[in-house]
Structures are given as structure tokens and as C-alpha cells.
Amino acid sequence: MPKMNLSHFEAAFLFSLLVSVVLGVVTKNTDRERLHYGVYTFVCFLLALFGIGWLMYLGHG
Amino acid sequence: MAKEQTEKESPGVRAWAPAVALGWLVPGGGHLLLKKTGRGVLLLVAITAMFLCGLMMRGTMFTPQGEDLLTVLINWGGWVGDVCGGVLYLMTVWLGYAQPDVAGHVHDYGTKFLVTAGLLNLLAMVDAFEIARGRKS
Numbered sequence: 001m002p003k004m005n006l007s008h009f010e011a012a013f014l015f016s017l018l019v020s021v022v023l024g025v026v027t028k029n030t031d032r033e034r035l036h037y038g039v040y041t042f043v044c045f046l047l048a049l050f051g052i053g054w055l056m057y058l059g060h061g
Numbered sequence: 062m063a064k065e066q067t068e069k070e071s072p073g074v075r076a077w078a079p080a081v082a083l084g085w086l087v088p089g090g091g092h093l094l095l096k097k098t099g100r101g102v103l104l105l106v107a108i109t110a111m112f113l114c115g116l117m118m119r120g121t122m123f124t125p126q127g128e129d130l131l132t133v134l135i136n137w138g139g140w141v142g143d144v145c146g147g148v149l150y151l152m153t154v155w156l157g158y159a160q161p162d163v164a165g166h167v168h169d170y171g172t173k174f175l176v177t178a179g180l181l182n183l184l185a186m187v188d189a190f191e192i193a194r195g196r197k198s
Contacts, residue, residue: 001116001117002117003117003118003119004114004117004118004167004171005167006118006167006170008166008170011118011166011167011170011174012170014114015111015170015173015174015177018107018108018110018111018114018181019111019177019181021103021107022103022104022107022108022181022184022185023184025100025103025104025107025185025188026104026184026185026187026188029197029198030198
């Protein structure tokens, strides 16, 4: 099996994408709501990723 | 009386057990069995991709062990998450995958990917259960 060597950002991006797909599929009742919720959770993941990333960068001094 | 009426209205175990069991064994399998093909394929692809990424990152599989409470909770919780991966977990164990727990962020992400794939499959199983019971479309 090939080895994957991802950076923090790449791994977190991939994680966000795959989790958002599943959350979108299992939570809502119509396809439109599922798509909206999937995109919404993905954007939330990315905002948290960048927000916490900047916090750690600034907090590190 | 009211209980009997509720039992008559809600489908029995035979209605949902095959979907939940297949959903555990094959990610998205419950949805495919219930003729929700699009959603089933999406779940299959997303959960399998997450599990395979975890393997390619050389994540560690948890084993149920530990002495103090925190270690027991982490190991047993992680093991349950891994087992929820169904056939992906079973094949990985049968094929002898045994990655030791080593330092490094890639391995760490891999371990989380493996557990999360199982937990997402658990969510898919609950969804299949609700569809089979008629609570969701």
C-alpha cells in the first residue's frame, strides 16, 4: 500500500471534505437540504481550521 | 392497548435489522438495500476513502486494553470506532495490518481517519435504521 505524506492543512482539508459529505447525506430530508448542510459544515470546518491555525500562530509568538 | 397499536404501526426488527447489519458490514450498504442508491454510493465512497487514507497514512488500530481509566476509555472507545468500519476493519485485521503507534503528525492523522471512518459508518447505520423504520424518507 502506498504511503501518504500530507501536511497538517492537507490532512485537515481532506478530513473536512469527507466528513462534510457524510454529515450532509445522513442529516437532512431533501437533496437540496443535504447539499446545503454539507456545504455549510465544510465551510465551518475550513473557518475553524484557518481561525485556530491563526490563533496558534499568533499565540506561539 | 396503546403499546400494541404502536407496535403494529412501527415496522419490526425484520424490517430494519438487515439494513443496519449490511450498513455495518459495507459502508452505505444499508442505504443501497433500501434503494437509496445515490446516498448509498456517496457514503460508500466517502467512508471507504477516509479509511484507505487512514491506512495510507499508517494510522494505528486501537486494541481493547489499558490499566488506568483514561487509557481504558481511549483504547476501548478507539477500538469500537475501528470495529464500526465493518468489512474494512475485518479485512485490514485479517490481512495482518499492525502499525505500531509512532510519533509524527501523519500517523496521528491516520489513526483519527481510521476511527472517524468507523464513527461515520455508525451515523450511516443510524440513518439506515431511521429510513427502514419509516421515520425518514
